[in-house]
Amino acid sequence: MPPKHTKQRRSTNTQYKIPATFAHDIENAEGWNAIVEFLCDFFDLPDLTTRSGLKKAHARFNEISKKLDAAYTKGNDNEKIMGGIVGIWAKMSADALLRDKLFKAGLVSKMMPLLDIPSTRHIGLQALSTVTHHGGVAARQEIAKQTPVLLRLMEEFPDDDKIAELAIVVMCHAIGAVVDISDEVPDPKLLETLDMRTVLKMTIDNFRKPNASAFLMSHGLGLLTGSTLHCYKECKALPPVSSFLVACMRSEEITTRCNVLAGILRLNLAESEPDMRYYDPRLLMEAVQRRFPQELVDVMVEYGFERCDTTLTLRSSNEFQKAMQACLHDKDLYKLGKKTAELIVRTEFAIVNGMYQAVNERTGQLEVVDVGLPFKMWADSLSHCARAVRAKGDKSDLDDADVLEIKWYIIKQRIPDAIKVANKALERNPQLAYAYYAIGLGSDSENGLRAVKKGLKAKQITPFVRNYMLWRAVEHAGNLGVSRLQEATAGDRDYNEGMAFLMSSCEDAKRFIAEAPPDTRNMSAILNWYVICSIATRGPELSPDLRELNDAFKKIALADKMQTFIGLPPKNTQIRLTRELIVKQWPMAVKSWGEVIARVDKMDLTSESAHRLPTPAKAEDDLATWLENMNVEDAPEEGGHRAHPKIMPTAVELYRCSYCGNPSAILKKCGGCGKMRYCDSGCQKLHWSDHKRTCKGSD
Structure with a gap:
C-alpha cells in the first residue's frame, strides 16, 4: 500500500523539487496501477478518465507539466517512475489539444527510452499505441519516424507476441498518417526512413503465426490496405501481400472483403489508364470493310445487326455528315439542330468532328474554309444549333436544345457545365432522360446514381441512353458499395446501404450484359464490375477455380476481341487491372492463405473487443487497463x-x-x-x- 502524502508534501512550489524519498516511496507500489495511483495522488492530478478531469488538466497544464517533467528527469534511472509518468502522458493525449502541447514538449523522445528497458518495453509500446489511437496527423507522423525502432524490436524478439502485436498497431496508425492519404504525395525522404518493404514483410509474416490476435490481424490488414496507394511498388515487390489481399476476398465477412477490394483498387491506380478513347470513324469503316470474324458476326446477328452499335454509329455518322452538307447550302441551323438532337440520343459517336474544307489552288492542300456559318469545326455547331432551336420555344424544341447544349459540353469535356444545363432542363421537364445521363457522368457517385436511377424510369428514353445510364449506375453503385462497407458494422446504416449498393450494381450489370449491344464500348467495363461485385458479395461461396464466373470470363474475352477489331482496344483501367489481379491469383491465394483466413473468420475484427487495447500477459502490465479506461458516463x-x-x-x-x-x-x-x-x-x-x-x- 503506497504511503499517504500530506497536503504539504503535495502542494506546489515554484521549483517543483522532488523529495529525496520519492524513488524509495514508489518502490513500495506493487503493479502499474498502484504506481499510477501513487503518482496521481502524489502530484494531486485530476481524474484523467473523465471530461471534467481533462478540463482541469488544461487549466493546470503548466503546473502538471513541470511536476511530471521534474519527476521524469530525476527518475530517469528508475523504471517504475519512467513507466508511470509516460503512462500519464499517454492518458492526457486522449485530448487533442493536450496532446499537441505534450508533443511540442518532446513527448516522443521521452517515451522511446522505455522500449529498450525489458521491464518497461511492453508499457512503452502500450503508451505509443494509446497515443496513436488518439493522435492527430502531425503526432502520428512524428511517431512514424520511430518505425525503424519498432522493426528492430520485432526482429530482436520474434517470439514475443505482445511486441509484434503492439508494434503493428502503432505502425498501422502512425504510418497510416503518412501513406494512407489520397490528396497528396507522401514525403519521399520520410518514406525511405520508414522502409515500407520491411514493414510490409514483417506484417505479412506475422499473419501466419498461430497466435496472431484479432487486434494484430485487424490493424495489420489496415496497414496493408492503407499502403497500397502510395507504396504500390513495395506491395507488388512482395507477392505475399497481394496474395493475402486476394485471399481475404474469400472471407466470410463482407466488410473485410470490401476493405481489401478497396486496397487492391488503390494498388492498381498508379499504373492504370483512363477509360477515354479517341473515336476515329475511319477505323470503324475499315473494320467493316475487312469483315468481322465469324465468331463476332454470329453474336451480332443473334442480337440483331441493325441494333448493334457499329451499325447505328456508321448510319448516324453518315446522316450527320449529310445534314452538315445540307446546312452548307441552306444555312438552316434549326433544321440541323433538330436532326443532330435526334442522332445524339441514338448513339454515342454520331457527331463527327469534321470541318468544311476546300483545295487551295496554290498549294494543292486541303484547308479549312469560312462558308458563312458561325462555326468552323462541326462539333461547335451544337452550341449554335441549341440557340436556334431554343428560339422556337416549343416543348420538343426546348428538349432538343438542352440535348444539344449538354452534348456540346460533354464533347468539350466540361462535365460540370453539362450537369448545370441538365439540372435546369429537369426543372422544366423531369422526363428528359438524356439530362439524367449527363448528371450520371459526374464524379459525385451519390448524385450520379440517384440521377440515373430516376432516368431509367423516364418516359423519353432511347436504348442507347438507357444502356449508358445502366453503365453509370453499375459504376456509381459499385464504388459506393465498396466505400460504405469498408468500415461498416453489421446492421448499421452504412452496412445496409453498402449491401444495397453492391446488389444494385450486380443487378444493373446483369441487365446491361443482357440488353446492351455486344459491340458497345462499355461491355468490357461492365463485365469487369460484374466479376468484382460478384466476388465481393459471394466470396466464400465461390470455388477455388471461380467456375461460377466462367460465362462472364468468356464474354469478357469476346468483348475485348470486338473492341480490338473495331480499333478501340480495351484500356488497362483500374477496374480491369483489379479484376485481372484477383482472378489470376485467386486459386493459389485461396490455397496458400486458406487456413489463415479461416482463423481470421473466427475472430470478430469489428467488435469493440477487437479495438480494445490488448490485455497484457503479465500482472505488472495492468497499466494497459488504466490507459484504456475512460468514464463515458461523465455528466455532459x-x-x-x-x-x-x-x-x-x-x-x-x-x-x-x-x-x-x-x-x-x-x-x-x-x-x-x-x-x-x-x-x-x-x-x-x-x-x-x-x-x-x-x-x-x-x-
Missing part, C-alpha cells in the same frame, strides 16, 4: 449536447471541433447558437460560411 455539460461521435469505442466521449474535427474537452462554443464548438477563432472563422445559414445568432 450544460444542455447535454452530444452531437459529435466518439473518437473510438474505448475513448472518452469528447466533443469535436465543428470545423476540423479535433476532439477536446475545452472547445469553445459558438456565441450565437451555443451548439457548434471550435478549437479557436481560426476554426470558427473558417466554418462560418457554412454555419451562418443555421446559426441563430446570425438572424
